[in-house]
Amino acid sequence: MVHANAPLSATGRLRLARCVVDDGWPLRRAADRFGVSVTTAHRWAARYRQHGAAGMCDRPSRPQSCPHRTSRRRERRVLGLRVSRRWGPARIAYHLGMNPATVHRILTRYRCLRLSWTDPATGAPVRAGRRKVVRYERDAPGDLVHVDIKKLGRIPDGGGHRVHGRAAGKANSRATSSSGRGYAYLHHAVDDHSRYAYSEILADEKKETATAFMQRAVAHFAQVGITTDRVMTDNGSCYRSHLFRNMLQDHGITHKRTRPYTPKTNGKVERFNRTLTEEWAYARPYTSETERAAAYEDFLHIYNHHRAHTALKGGSPADRVPNLAGHYI
Template sequence: MSHANACLTPAGRLRLAQLVVDKGWTLRRVAERWNCSVTTVKRWVDRYRAHGRAGLVDRSSRPRVSPRRTPTRVERRVVGLRVSRRWGPARIAYRLRMNVSTVHKILRRYSCPPLAWTDPATGVRIKGMRRNVNAYTHEAPGDLVHVDIKKLGRIPDGGGHKVLGRARGKRDRHRGMGYWYIHNAVDDHTRLGYSELLTDERKETAAGFWLRANAYFNAVGITVKRVLTDNGSCYRSRLFANALGEDIAHKRTRPYRPQTNGKVERFNRTMLEEWAYARPYTSETQRTALFADWLHTYNHHRGHTALGGMSPADLVPNLRGQNS
């Protein structure tokens, strides 16, 4: 940016225009003095005569009419989806059939903070940012299935701290509601998820879960070749190895490196944001009743940014018959 006294800033334009208007210099003589074109001199002189000093200030380069600008009604839909559902630009763009960059510009224009800066349940802005580095995808369904367990505290009758506040909704350790151990299996290529709310993470439970998960994947035409888990005791057991069988290879993550199992870790976070903590619940029964609907939406209707806006059902043809 030039300084305030440069030749053709407002101060210089004023001196230029005054030479013509007040002292009678010709346009060509002033153009030679200022080392600019006659057209430029005439423009500033005309503005000075019409508007005085106010006419010498730079005008906005924005066109008076923008026929291709996104309609206000569509902009309101973009902001509405961001506020009500807390979706990112890519997911909003897939829903409204818009360009992702257009949605991003609309959100910035309306000062919507990034989702990583907001609380997943309330949308209130908080400090900190979350990272999601997960770029590698296997070539075919079933090449790798990520398996993990997510521990989730149950909600007491009447609601927890999100309904009653921190003081009244604090968990009672002596009369606790206990926990769900949510066993999850996610196909690496299609992001198809299978999940169950179970009461523990023992080896018998993990082995039984995998038998049912494998049957589900087979039913939709996915033959599992390899399974990736962490190093939990239930996954290191002989019972779980027998459940996998000889045709499925078992791979474990490096210790203290949950990023290796990133697909299912991302599934866990989505599950918490869009189901477990999506809104205040008054009881665990109320929340549990919505789990099957959320999982169905995740597999059949939810657009995934990693899939270019498609859902797992778009990549698993046999799953479409279960869509409703």
């Protein structure tokens, strides 16, 4: 489209060029006649000599080459992480050392749907309404620690349905001794400010077990420089017990409980549950519960020290912990 104030349209350019090339007008005379500079007259005359009447149309402003453009190989890596890991633009950018805005433009250019618009298991598009997300964060480590329990089914010796299929996996589970069946209880304590997580795999969720775990968690946080001031839990029976309450009072810790049936109130530890499910519990097929449990310590180390956290602008929880050197490795 020709600019509104442009002195020449495509037809005017052709007339100017023909006056110079076909009729032999001097460049200055043609420039004065059509109200343009001598440089402009020379440009359109040269294009007419080279391309004829077709050269009078506007050319695209896009450069023929862009040295700083993202390579196709890197674009394929972005798309591969999106499909295989289901990561958002920020986390992909931190992993590849790119700008999140660049990753977002790549995903948009290839028409990748938002993760919230796709099914987590199949990646198929689903309809989802928009919702407003309100985020909060405490000012310092230890101001609030989120505590929760995640229950996972144990893997029978030899592997379950993820290794052998649904039917064979069930048969193997029934043939396994009772020690290989049941549930594993993962007790978590996640600091609100830093997202630093302390977690253990325990045998049950009784009040004695939860209280002993909380004592060890408070001691561990103190070792890394975090003084626990407040703890938030759900309304589970172990957290409502006098034993748990008295332990917190002995340490001078305030206890807060979430509203009933509102897990989002304890959202940071719920997000940690989702992360461990995707990146540890079901990240690969395990052949036994012992094998999966043995990989948990490595997962915690990666989560606390190396995993880029989108809420921390690409940093890890260890970056916000005052004194972590030499601990929890």
